[in-house]
Amino acid sequence: MAETVVLRSTFGKFLTLSVIVVVVACLVALGVQGEVDVAVRFVAPLVALAYLVWLVYWAPAVEVSDGGVRLVNVFRRIDLPWPAIERIDTKYALTLFTKYGRFVAWAAPSAGRHRFINTPKEDARGLPESSFIAGTLGQGDLPNTESGDAAAVVRARWESLRDGGHLDSGLLDDAIRPVAWNPVKIATTAVLVAASLASLLVFSGR
Template sequence: MVSAEVVEYRSRFGRVLAVVVGVIGLGALVAGLVSDAGATAPFVAPVALVVLWVWAAYWRPAVVVSPAGVELRNVTRTVELPWPTIERVETKFALTLHTAYGDYAAWAAPAPGRASVAAAGKDAAQNLPPSTYSGGSVGTGDLANSASGQAAIIVRTRWEELRDAGLLDAPAWSG
């Protein structure tokens, strides 16, 4: 049975950062406008641009898994990849989907840094989708406690369901 559920993955860190920067920016503008509107007015546009940039870089990016395929919403571009086009899932630097048409990385799912890898327990490398273990070992980007690993689990689980159901045999792309 293949799932028809749409799953959207976004980095928790990115969302928290975007909210914090938005609240600080809005608070600074309100405080400035209340105390001295004339002196604060020139700073409205720059603060708004910083908040917009943080939204675009850290709130908007997502990996959306649907019955039709995977949508990678990055900072400047959104790519929709139908399931039959995906050949391999990698997490070396970020969640990267390899297709016959090119490789596409997800801004929302970067690989972990050294501190995250060092803090990961043994459970982070267990109970992963079988295609994770294709090389015999699990890469640091595949760990379940990392952004790339969490997104990869979602993508690989659905990809394996479709593969096992025989639905990935005819690659076609209209993009």
């Protein structure tokens, strides 16, 4: 059995930690200065900001295992068994075309055109064969990018199973729905946004 690989945005982690540091620093500064009313007014909005940044930039992930690919997006989790995957694309982000539909990985956006133009050809060596179309590497398949690294892991595992004939023997249940919503994340977002609005409205009237 191959190990499960979990891929998250490096930039997303950096951004989330930076926002958390700023939020904590703001609250501490207000407390030290004795601005208790201001701190109470803005604690909910600041916490909501930190949570939303984590939700959008850190929490999303691409998990690759023996069973298939799991896309953890903002509010949804998509579980795709290997036999269901028909095509892998990276034009705008890692996108899996499957027998259940088309699904985009929030955690793996494509690289910009500037990065593509300035990438040495040697960096493309060793990538899975399905990364190339008519011998050309796609912009979203660049190594050391969010979409490129995720696509390389998915393609390598997918090609290995395909070449071994394991994808042809897979039986899929058409009644299965691969998408599951995350009620905890949805509820937490709603509560924090509501608390933020209430805090700003109540304290602004004082």
